[in-house]
Amino acid sequence: MDAVKAWVAANYEKPMASMQHSLQAAYVVFSFCAAFFIGGIKGTPFLVITPSMVVGPVAAALMILGNVGVILLLFPAHVWWTIYSLIKTDRINAGLKLAVLMALPILFGLWLGLGIFGSALVALGYGFFTPWISTFEAFRQESERKKFVHGIVDGTWGTIKGSCTVVRDFADLCFHSYPVYLKELRESSQNCDPHSIRLLDVPSCIIVGLLGLVVDIPLYTVIALIKSPYMLFKGWQRLLHDLISREGPFLETVCVPIAGLAILFWPLVVVGSVLLAIVSSIFVGLYGAVIVYQENSFRRGVSYVVAMVAEFDEYTNDWLYLREGTVLPKPSYRKRKPSNSIDFSVRTGMSIKGAEHPTGPSEAPAMLVPNLAPARSVREAIQEVKMVQIWENIMKSCEQRGRDLLDLNVITTLDLTEWLRAKESGPETIGLGLPSYSLLRTLMQSIRAGSGGLLLGNGFEVNQHNRPQDRLLDWFFHPVLVLKEQIQALNMTEEEVRFLEKLTLFIGNPTSASGWDNGAAVPQDPVRTAQIQAISRRLVGIVRSLSKFPTYRRRFRHVVKLLVAYSIEREGSSASSHSVSFFEITQLEV
Structure with missing residues (x-):
């Protein structure tokens, strides 16, 4: 019997396995060649017959024109904002101001040169290679029909939309985040020791x-x-x-x-x-x-x-x-x-x-x-949490907490629309308080569940083992974990937690906080009250830093628009009866 099994394995199973492996390899080679050819047609401008064949040039042109336009249009404002902030700040003495002012022409020249060159390089890479990569990703579909359809469609309109999104985020970074940094430079001088240099x-x-x-x-x-x-x-x-x-x-x-x-x-x-x-x-x-x-x-x-x-x-x-x-x-x-x-x-x-x-x-x-x-x-790479997942969860959590606060009439439609219409920061309760409150609820949920990291809204835990290896996330993840340990060490009662929630949502404003009766109780011990206030300030500071990151402003504005739509729908009235219609909300400019 053993001889029969050996003969079958030698004359049937091994040749069949070898043939199957060869067919599999041939299929992989064919898939690679097909994806490479289709992606090349979509990404490069040969044989311009259909719109998909000009995706690369169109996406690259949109990104180059948009980013370079933002750099050139805001360049005079950047020069003025920077010089004004350097003169007004008390964090540096006159000698250091003189040294920085003398270096500014070089720095601004680098900004123009590297900004324009980098924008062109990134735009060309994104416009011409994204359709290629999207086509290769489409060949991972299980169904042959899906492979063909996604191989033709993926990376066309999505690439063009993505280039517009990049321009939007870059404009937010230049027009909103940079002035916030300069404003902090001017206003934080009272809390910091000034830097000095001899002439x-x-x-x-x-x-x-x-x-x-x-x-x-x-x-x-x-x-x-x-x-x-x-x-x-x-x-x-x-x-x-x-x-x-x-x-x-x-x-x-x-x-x-x-x-x-x-x-x-x-x-x-x-x-x-x-x-x-x-x-x-x-x-x-x-x-x-x-x-x-x-x-x-x-x-x-x-x-x-x-x-x-x-x-x-x-x-x-x-x-x-x-x-x-x-x-x-x-x-x-x-x-x-x-x-x-x-x-x-x-x-x-x-x-x-x-x-x-x-x-x-x-x-x-x-x-x-x-x-x-x-x-x-x-x-192993798939099991790692991606930065996009964390961003999406942060925004979904903000939306859910915002709906809860709307149901309790803690925030109103007017507050949301004022923040959307504001040219600068708008009401702090919406811009900083809501995401800070959402972060606090996430931390409390993680503490109560005994999580070693952060327990996201979908029940998935982000810890040191599966977190994305991203430098931007390092600036956010480690301080949040330290803050979580500090909150856990305080061992607050439920009334003190409610007090912390109120302080965080209303940025420590007692007048606004008095209108929300959530069962909070101010601790009798002034030291403990100061500790809770310090936790609230750290939460708001983390969110303030987070709000300067790319893509944050665009995503958070989308969340606020969804909350406005939910508020209108909840109240059961037509959009025309409000001071601003939902159509106007969706069309609001940055």
Whole structure:
């Protein structure tokens, strides 16, 4: 019997398995070629017969014209806002104001040059490659009919809409977020110790800043160009190794076409890395003036300029599997580690040896070097929570909390419409209070459920293991977890929690808070009251910082419009009976 089984396995099962594997490989190759061809037609302007074939040029043109238009139209306002804020602020003395004002022409020139060049580069990449990637994503559909339909449709109108959305978010960042930063610079002077510099140190700062530009830009460029061939072949070697051994993105068959696209476009990643190294060298060189100010030493500023070249060479050697260390001189430029130093390092998280690179002021900005270590499987990547999911959950939570407050008549339709019509911030109860209150409810829900992270509205927990590895999220996630621990340590009663909710929603305004009877009780202990007020201020501060992020304003305005529509529907009256109709609400401009 065993002999019969061995004969069947040798003459039937193994050949069939080999044939099945060959057919599967042939199907993958065919899918890749088909997706590459269809995506190329949609993304590039050959054979212009249908609208889908001009998606790339149209989307790129919209993004270039929109972003460049925003930069040029707001440039005079940015100059005036910046100079006015520097003159009015008390956080820096006259010498430091003079040094910054003398550096402003260079900074504004960089803003114009890099802004326009970066907008054009991003627009071309988005317009021409998004249809391609969308087509490859469509070939992951299970049904053959869905593959064909989505392969033709995906990445056409969605790409054009996406380019308009990018312009909208960029305009919000320039027109709303930047003035908020400057306003905080002017108004936060009472709570911060002023920074000062001697007038004699101003020439030293200027000389070292110019020396950094003259030295670091050409040397960074030379190092990046010399090492770019190594990066090209090392990346191809890593990707081909994963392809042959079926690891990382090549583990699942349906993802092989997309991973194959990564192999073809790897040279573009290398080119982008070189460009990023050149751009980062500008800011690294200018930071030499900051070193002179922090260390109060011209010599240490010059040492920084020299050391950054060696740091960059050593850092890229680590990432590209080259020899350790560097032959370039690396003088010491720090006699102490300043608390307000700025970290210009760019890293992806783990070194080739698996240890995290230390982050500190002595690290050099690196090229955009993707992690060349073996990639995780696609299944592991899918299990990680995405930043988009967190954004969507934050906005859905705001909408749900807003509906609850509308049902309780705590906020009104008039408050919502006033915030939408306001040219600047509008009522703080809506713009800051509502999202702060929503965040507080999320934290309390996580604490009561015993969660180690944040328990989102859909019941999914975001913790240190599955959180997105995103630098923007780092600025938000860790402070929120610290705040959660502080709230948990207070061990508040239910009445104190209600008091905290009232303080957070109305931004500590006792007049407005008195109209909401939610069962709150002010603690008898003044120390405990101050602790709860401090928690409320931290919540509002986190949301205030969060409101400056890209896409936040657009998404939150959409939430407010949905709340207006819900309020009108709840009251059971027609839109025409209100001071503003729902049609007008949906058509409100930024």
